[in-house]
Amino acid sequence: MSGLRVKSEGPKLVPFFKATCVYFVLWLPSSSPSWVSALIKCLPIFCLWLFLLAHGLGFLLAHPSATRIFAGLVFSALGDAFLIWQDQGYLVHGLLMFAVTHMLYASAFGMRPLALRTGLVMAVLSGLCYVLLYPCLSGAFTYLVGVYVALIGFMGWRAMAGLRLVGAAWRWTELAAGSGALFFIISDLTIALNKFCFPVPYSRALIMSTYYAAQMLIALSAVESREPVEDYRLSKAN
Numbered sequence: 001m002s003g004l005r006v007k008s009e010g011p012k013l014v015p016f017f018k019a020t021c022v023y024f025v026l027w028l029p030s031s032s033p034s035w036v037s038a039l040i041k042c043l044p045i046f047c048l049w050l051f052l053l054a055h056g057l058g059f060l061l062a063h064p065s066a067t068r069i070f071a072g073l074v075f076s077a078l079g080d081a082f083l084i085w086q087d088q089g090y091l092v093h094g095l096l097m098f099a100v101t102h103m104l105y106a107s108a109f110g111m112r113p114l115a116l117r118t119g120l121v122m123a124v125l126s127g128l129c130y131v132l133l134y135p136c137l138s139g140a141f142t143y144l145v146g147v148y149v150a151l152i153g154f155m156g157w158r159a160m161a162g163l164r165l166v167g168a169a170w171r172w173t174e175l176a177a178g179s180g181a182l183f184f185i186i187s188d189l190t191i192a193l194n195k196f197c198f199p200v201p202y203s204r205a206l207i208m209s210t211y212y213a214a215q216m217l218i219a220l221s222a223v224e225s226r227e228p229v230e231d232y233r234l235s236k237a238n
Contacts, residue, residue, distance in 0.1 A: 009223060012054045013216065016047040020212050024205075033084045041084060044212050045077045048219045055223065066222040068108035072101040076215060091195075092144065098188075099148055102155040105218060109177060115161035122160070126153030129189055136196040145192060152188060156181040159218075173224040180217030187211040 023044060028037040052060065052070045060067045079097030082090040130149045137145055159181035162174045187210040194203040 009220060012051050013047075013220075016044050016051060016216060019043040019047045023208070023212075033088070038081045038084045042077045042080050045073055045080060045215060048073050048215055049077075051219055052222060063222070065108040065110065068104045069218060069222040072104035072108070073215065073219065075101045075104065092140075095144060095148055099151050102151045105181075106151075106155040106158045108222070109155075109158035109161070111158070113161055115157070118161050118163075119157045122153050122157040126150060126156075129153075133192050133196060141196070145196075148188075152185055156185055159221075171224060173221045176217040177221035180214045180221060183210040183214035183217065187214060 023040055026040055028034075028040055049070065052066060052073070055066075060070060075097045079094045079101065082094035082097060086094060126149050130146055133145060133149075134142070160178040163178040164171075164174065187207050190200055190203055190207050190210070194200040194207070200206065
C-alpha cells in the first residue's frame, strides 16, 4: 500500500520538480537581488503549498500536523525572500523565519515516541556543530546561531524519533520526515560554514539542492501524518 501511495503522490509533485529545474537552469546571480530572483527562488516552495492544498482544505483542517507543515512552508518562503537581501541587512529576518519554520515542523512531528536516545545523539551533534561554528561567530550572531542550531537540532530529533526501518510499523512518511530533516541540517550547516567560516566549494549548488530536497520530503511526510480524513470524521461522529 505504501508503494502505491508514493506513486499516487508523484504527479502532484511535478510542478515542484519543474520549478526546481527552472531555478537551477536560470541560476540568477545572488549578487544582484531582485523580486524576480526572489520569485524564482521561492517558486518550488509555492509549488509545495499547492502540493498540500491538492489534498483538499478538508485534509489540512482535519490533520493539524499537515496544517503546521503547510504553515512552515509559508514561513520558509518568507525566509527565502529575506535571504535574497541578506547582504542588505536581512539575514537576521531570514534566520527568524526559518526558526519559526523549525518550531512548526517539530510541533507537526509531535513528541511521541519520545526517543530519548535519538534526542541525545541529536543534542551531541548539534553541540559539535556549534563548537565548530563558534570561533567564526561574533556579536549577536554568537547567540542567534546558537539558538538556531538548538531549534533545528530539536526539529531533527522529533523528525527522526518515529523512524522505524523494519517491522510492520514501518511507514515511508516517517522515512521522508527523517531524511528531510537531515537534508535541512546539511543545507543550513553549509550556509553557516560558507557565511561565517570559509568558502565552501560549490556551496550554492549544495545548499539549494539539499534545501529543496528537505522541503519536498517534509511536505511528503504530511500526507499520512495522521489517520485518513474519512476515519477522522467517523471517529468524531462516534
